[in-house]
Each structure stands twice: as C-alpha cells, then as structure tokens.
Amino acid sequence: MSDDMVMHFSSNSSNQSDHSLPDKIAKLEARLTGKTASSAKPLPQQQQQQLSVWSSAVKAVASAPAGSSEVSISDSDDENTGDFLIRANTKKRQKVEDFNNNNNSTLVDHPEPQEAAAANDGRKNDAETKTVLDGSKKKQGRGRASSTGRGRGSKTNNDVTKSHLLAAPASAAKSQLDQKDSKSEGQLRNGVCSVQDEDVSSLRAKITLLEDELCKSRQDSSEYQNLLRKLENEAKELKDQEQQGKQKTTKVISDLLISVSKSERQEARTKVKHDSLRLGSVGVLRTGTIIAETWEDGQMLKDLNAQLRQLLETKEVIERQRKFLKKRQNGDKSDGTDSESGAHEEDIIPDEIYKSRLASIKREEEVVLRERERYELEKGQLMKEMKRIRDEDGSRFNNFPVLSSRYALLNLLGKGGFSEVYKAYDLVSHRYVACKLHGLNAQWSEEKKQSYIRHAMREYDIHKDLVHHHIVRLWDKFRIDLDTFCTVLEYCSGKDLDAVLKATPNLPEKEARIIIVQIVQGLVYLNKRSQKIIHYDLKPGNVLFDEFGVAKVTDFGLSKIVEDNAGTQGMELTSQGAGTYWYLPPECFELSRTPMISSKVDVWSVGVLFYQMLFRKRPFGHDQSQERILREDTIIKAKKVEFPAKPSISNEAKDLIRRCLTYNQGDRPDVLTLAQDPYLSYTKK
Numbered sequence: 001m002s003d004d005m006v007m008h009f010s011s012n013s014s015n016q017s018d019h020s021l022p023d024k025i026a027k028l029e030a031r032l033t034g035k036t037a038s039s040a041k042p043l044p045q046q047q048q049q050q051l052s053v054w055s056s057a058v059k060a061v062a063s064a065p066a067g068s069s070e071v072s073i074s075d076s077d078d079e080n081t082g083d084f085l086i087r088a089n090t091k092k093r094q095k096v097e098d099f100n101n102n103n104n105s106t107l108v109d110h111p112e113p114q115e116a117a118a119a120n121d122g123r124k125n126d127a128e129t130k131t132v133l134d135g136s137k138k139k140q141g142r143g144r145a146s147s148t149g150r151g152r153g154s155k156t157n158n159d160v161t162k163s164h165l166l167a168a169p170a171s172a173a174k175s176q177l178d179q180k181d182s183k184s185e186g187q188l189r190n191g192v193c194s195v196q197d198e199d200v201s202s203l204r205a206k207i208t209l210l211e212d213e214l215c216k217s218r219q220d221s222s223e224y225q226n227l228l229r230k231l232e233n234e235a236k237e238l239k240d241q242e243q244q245g246k247q248k249t250t251k252v253i254s255d256l257l258i259s260v261s262k263s264e265r266q267e268a269r270t271k272v273k274h275d276s277l278r279l280g281s282v283g284v285l286r287t288g289t290i291i292a293e294t295w296e297d298g299q300m301l302k303d304l305n306a307q308l309r310q311l312l313e314t315k316e317v318i319e320r321q322r323k324f325l326k327k328r329q330n331g332d333k334s335d336g337t338d339s340e341s342g343a344h345e346e347d348i349i350p351d352e353i354y355k356s357r358l359a360s361i362k363r364e365e366e367v368v369l370r371e372r373e374r375y376e377l378e379k380g381q382l383m384k385e386m387k388r389i390r391d392e393d394g395s396r397f398n399n400f401p402v403l404s405s406r407y408a409l410l411n412l413l414g415k416g417g418f419s420e421v422y423k424a425y426d427l428v429s430h431r432y433v434a435c436k437l438h439g440l441n442a443q444w445s446e447e448k449k450q451s452y453i454r455h456a457m458r459e460y461d462i463h464k465d466l467v468h469h470h471i472v473r474l475w476d477k478f479r480i481d482l483d484t485f486c487t488v489l490e491y492c493s494g495k496d497l498d499a500v501l502k503a504t505p506n507l508p509e510k511e512a513r514i515i516i517v518q519i520v521q522g523l524v525y526l527n528k529r530s531q532k533i534i535h536y537d538l539k540p541g542n543v544l545f546d547e548f549g550v551a552k553v554t555d556f557g558l559s560k561i562v563e564d565n566a567g568t569q570g571m572e573l574t575s576q577g578a579g580t581y582w583y584l585p586p587e588c589f590e591l592s593r594t595p596m597i598s599s600k601v602d603v604w605s606v607g608v609l610f611y612q613m614l615f616r617k618r619p620f621g622h623d624q625s626q627e628r629i630l631r632e633d634t635i636i637k638a639k640k641v642e643f644p645a646k647p648s649i650s651n652e653a654k655d656l657i658r659r660c661l662t663y664n665q666g667d668r669p670d671v672l673t674l675a676q677d678p679y680l681s682y683t684k685k
C-alpha cells in the first residue's frame with residue numbers, strides 16, 4: 001500500500017514545483033515522527049513501518065530532479081500544526097463514522113462542495129487514483145483485523161497517516177494537496193462503499209436465500225404436520241380396529257369355550273348316567289320323617305356277585321364230588337378189595353380232574369374279585385364325579401361368568417372345605433388357569449370371617465413368590481364381593497395324586513419313585529430360599545399333575561415360614577391339630593410341651609406318600625378316622641414301619657421309606673439331606 005501511495009503522490013505532484021521542497025520534506029518528516037509520537041500513543045509497529053516507508057518515499061521524491069516529480073507541501077511549522085493534525089484527523093474520523101452510520105440507508109456519500117469541485121478538477125486523475133486506492137483499500141479492508149487488532153481502528157490510523165499529508169501549510173501546494181486529499185478521501189469512501197455494497201448485496205442475497213429456505217422449511221413443516229395428523233388418525237383408527245378386533249376375538253373365544261364347556265358338562269352328565277346303571281347311584285332312603293341318601297349298587301356289582309356266587313356253588317359241587325370219591329376209595333380199602341394193587345387209575349383221574357377244576361375256579365374267582373376291586377375304584381370316581389356335578393349345579397358361579405374382566409369361568413374342578421375350584425380361561429394371557437373361589441360363610445361371625453381372610457392372605461403371600469417347576473404357580477388374586485375372593489393358579493390338567501391312587505390299584509415302583517423325586521425337588525426349593533418354608537400339608541390331594549405328567553406341589557394354606565432365628569431344634573408349632581394326621585410325624589402330636597418342628601415334618605410326609613403309592617395304603621392308621629388316630633395315639637405309637645409282602649419292592653425303596661419314617665426327629669434327615677439320597681438321584685454311575 002505504501003508503495004501504491006508513493007506512486008500516487010509522485011504521479012500527482014509532477015506539475016507542482018517548490019524549491020524548498022527538501023527542507024519542507026525534512027520538516028514534514030520531523031513533524032511526522034515528532035508530533036505523532038508526542039500527541040498520540042506510539043503507533044503500532046506496522047504503522048510505524050508504513051510511516052518510515054512513506055517518509056523515505058517522500059525523501060526520494062524530494063531528491064528527484066525538479067520537474068520529474070514535485071510535491072507541494074507547506075513549510076509551516078507553527079505551534080498549531082499538531083492541533084490541526086488532530087483536528088483534521090478527528091474530522092476525518094467523524095466523516096468515516098458518519099459514513100458508516102449512514103451506509104445502510106445511503107450507500108453513496110455526497111461530497112462537500114469543495115471536495116466536489118476538487119473532484120471535478122481532477123476527475124481524470126481520480127480515475128487513476130481510484131484504481132490504486134480501490135486496490136489498496138481492499139487490501140487494507142481485508143487485513144483490517146490482523147493489522148491493528150482493533151477492527152475499524154486501522155481505518156482511523158490510515159486517516160491519521162493521511163492527515164499528516166493533508167495538514168500541510170495553506171499554500172498552493174497545500175490547496176493542491178487538500179484537493180488531492182479530498183479526492184483520495186472521496187475515492188477511499190467510494191472504495192469503502194463499494195466493499196460495503198458488495199457485503200450488503202451478498203448479505204441481501206444470503207437473506208433472500210435464507211428466506212427462501214425458511215419458506216421451504218415452513219412448507220415442509222406444514223406438510224409434515226399434515227402427514228403427522230394423517231398418521232395419528234390412521235394409528236387411532238388402527239387402535240380402534242385392534243380394540244374391536246380384540247373384543248371380537250375375546251367374544252369368539254368365550255363363545256367357543258362356553259360351547260365346549262357346555263358339551264363337556266353334557267358329556268359328563270351322560271357318562272354319569274351311563275356309569276350309574278353299571279356302578280350304582282344315590283337313592284333316597286326314608287325312615288319315618290328322616291330322609292337320607294343311600295348308595296344303590298349298580299348292575300356290574302350284581303353281575304360280579306352273581307358270578308362269584310356261581311363260582312362258589314360250582315366249587316362246592318366239585319368239592320362234594322371229591323369228598324365222595326375219596327370216601328369211595330377209603331371204603332374200598334376197608335373191605336380189602338384194593339389192598340394189593342393200590343389206587344386204581346379210574347379213581348386217580350377223576351380226582352385230578354376235580355383238583356384242576358377247583359384251581360380254575362379259584363383263578364376265575366380272583367378275576368371276579370379284581371373286577372370287584374375295579375368296581376370299587378370306579379364307584380369311588382363316579383361318586384366323586386356325582387358330587388362334583390351336584391356342586392357345580394349348586395354353585396352360583398356355574399353360568400360362565402367372566403371375573404375381573406379377564407377370567408372366563410368354565411367348569412367346576414372340585415369343591416374343597418371352603419372353596420370351589422373352577423377351570424377358567426385367562427382372556428389376557430390366553431391360557432387355562434384354575435380359579436379358586438374362597439367363599440366366606442354368611443353365617444360366620446365377623447371375627448371368623450376376618451380370621452379366614454387373614455389365613456387366605458397369608459397363604460397367598462407365601463405362595464405368590466414361589467416359582468419352581470414342581471410348585472403350582474399362583475398368578476393372581478382379587479375380590480369378587482364382600483364375602484368372596486379368588487386366587488388364580490396354574491392349571492394342572494392331570495388328576496391329583498389322590499385321584500390317581502383311587503384309579504390305580506398300586507403304582508409300579510419306578511413310577512412312584514419319579515413322583516417322589518419331583519416332590520423332593522419342590523421341597524428342596526422351599527428349603528433353599530432365604531425364607532425357608534415347611535409345607536406341612538403334603539398329601540395326595542395336594543400333589544397335582546400337568547398335561548405332561550409333571551408333579552407339582554400345591555396348597556400352602558398350612559405352610560410355616562421358618563424364622564431366621566430358628567435353631568437346630570426347629571420352630572415352635574403354634575397351630576397344633578391342623579393338618580391331615582396320616583401324613584404328620586409323631587412330634588406334631590406331642591402334648592407335654594409345644595412341639596418344635598422343621599422341614600423334617602415334610603420328610604415324614606414324603607415317606608408316607610411313597611409307601612401309599614407302592615402299597616395302596618398308608619403305613620399308620622390307614623383305616624382309621626382322624627378322630628380315632630388322635631384318640632388312639634396311632635402316630636405317637638408309630639415307632640416302626642412294616643412292609644407288606646406284596647407287591648415286592650426294592651430294598652433301596654424300603655430303606656428310603658425307613659429313613660423318612662424315622663420316629664426320632666433328631667435322627668430323621670431333613671429335606672436337603674434326603675435330596676442327597678442315592679435312591680433319589682438319577683445320575684449314571
């Protein structure tokens with residue numbers, strides 16, 4: 001830039017001549033350095049360099065031959081020069097600022113009259129100068145921030161520098177310089193204007209672009225919003241359709257389930273009718289004013305009994321014949337006719353025939369007796385089914401209600417002491433469940449009702465957290481009305497062990513063993529939890545089978561939670577008297593002190609269950625009632641277990657039963673020890 005400026009000066013001052021020019025330049029140079037240094041802060045290094053370049057350029061001009069390049073500079077060196085410089089500088093700065101302030105509205109600055117005249121005079125030179133200035137101004141503009149570090153400040157510094165030249169004394173050279181300066185200022189302003197014009201137009205272009213983009217974005221946004229609304233509506237419609245579809249599906253499923261259940265009910269009643277003819281039925285017996293129900297045997301038993309009578313008669317006839325034959329043989333011996341030759345063949349053969357016939361009658365008798373046994377089992381099942389149907393017919397839930405908007409009740413599975421268990425379908429999880437409806441007796445006192453509810457809730461609390469393959473799951477509970485609530489259990493479509501045992505004479509050891517293994521696994525789970533549980537009511541009715549024959553323990557109504565602080569002696573039995581006595585160990589009948597119990601109670605029950613599965617009877621008090629067991633101290637006297645000769649079972653099975661039925665609680669294994677028994681392990685040796 002300095003070079004450009006020097007060129008400018010040298011070209012524009014060629015027609016100016018002053019003989020004292022070297023002196024003036026020297027003075028000017030001194031003023032440039034001296035005044036600037038004294039009247040303002042030291043200039044930045046770059047500007048000082050600029051000044052020195054200018055100064056040497058001016059010197060060069062001064063030393064150039066006269067006429068080749070002349071600069072008209074005032075020789076005035078008075079005291080006011082500094083003030084003038086500052087004033088000129090301030091004025092110039094003011095102009096630039098004014099221009100900057102106005103450049104948004106009027107991008108073209110109107111020159112002052114004097115400047116306009118100067119501009120008119122030197123229009124041709126201006127054109128040349130403008131080119132130079134434009135270039136230098138652009139350079140300056142671009143380097144503004146880096147050269148001064150103050151943005152607009154650089155412009156001011158340039159102005160200051162130019163002011164030195166403009167501040168020449170009022171002479172011809174001065175006026176010329178002033179004119180030139182005015183021109184330069186105009187050109188500078190034009191340069192700034194053009195840069196700013198460019199900036200403004202590029203900004204305008206940008207604004208237009210941004211406005212276009214904004215407009216497009218707005219359009220896009222409104223399109224998206226429309227699309228979103230459309231999608232939301234579609235989603236809502238789909239949801240409604242899904243809801244309607246669900247309702248329809250639920251209705252279809254419910255209808256299907258109801259029609260299947262109705263036909264099952266029909267089938268069950270027809271079967272009962274049919275079986276009743278064969279097996280018997282319940283009749284009414286009137287004795288005076290008392291009406292009682294009695295069992296009237298069916299045709300099957302009559303036929304079997306007739307067969308037995310027939311066989312008995314035949315047997316008697318043959319035996320009479322044999323006796324007669326023997327008598328005749330003995331008579332022959334006494335009159336000496338046969339003494340030498342011994343028994344005749346014609347006498348021996350008939351006897352063999354009678355003996356053979358008697359053996360065959362015995363076999364036939366055995367078959368009929370087995371048939372009669374079978375009959376008894378079927379009769380038991382029929383009686384149970386009849387009771388179930390009667391209970392179902394009398395139940396207030398027999399009309400296929402949907403409970404808790406979820407469980408579609410189907411057919412009654414059975415009725416216990418205080419509850420009805422219905423097979424049901426969970427319309428949410430889509431699976432069969434068993435709904436146990438606990439009904440409080442309206443006749444009960446409020447206290448008894450509360451006690452029952454407490455008991456049931458306790459059972460629920462214990463059971464709900466139990467998750468094991470061999471424990472029936474408890475899914476849910478809810479209240480139906482003031483006197484009824486329901487617990488929802490995993491549905492076990494197989495029979496319970498009680499029904500299995502009633503339907504089967506006795507289980508083969510292999511089958512009994514695998515059932516015991518599963519029960520013990522369930523018990524191990526109960527004893528490995530942080531809160532150990534004693535089931536306390538293990539009996540065939542509380543072992544259920546699922547559709548695959550997997551055994552599952554249920555009914556935690558009498559269960560005990562073993563407290564953490566229970567010692568090795570176990571915990572106190574506070575509910576003595578509860579439970580099913582055939583399956584409880586001797587310590588539960590202890591009367592002299594509060595019994596201490598542990599998981600060994602369940603181990604005893606396992607022994608009884610295993611024995612019962614193998615021999616079809618319980619080891620202690622099989623034919624006794626609960627009351628008689630208590631009265632006769634049957635279990636307290638149960639010191640040793642006896643095994644029937646038939647069916648024959650393995651010694652390992654007998655040993656396991658003996659261990660489980662160890663009289664002394666201290667010597668009996670607990671659940672975890674029992675689970676280690678090799679007989680209950682299926683690992684290959």
Ligand SMILES: Nc1ncnc2c1ncn2[C@@H]1O[C@H](COP(=O)(O)OP(=O)(O)OP(=O)(O)O)[C@@H](O)[C@H]1O
Pocket residue numbers: 413414415416417418419420421434472489490491492493495496541542544554555
């Ligand atoms: N989860 C289940 N799945 C299938 N059947 C079940 C289920 N729970 C119970 N049952 C059946 O419902 C019937 C009644 O069961 P419940 O437990 O109420 O009677 P109980 O054990 O005979 O009587 P109580 O519990 O009063 O001693 C039984 O035949 C039982 O097999």
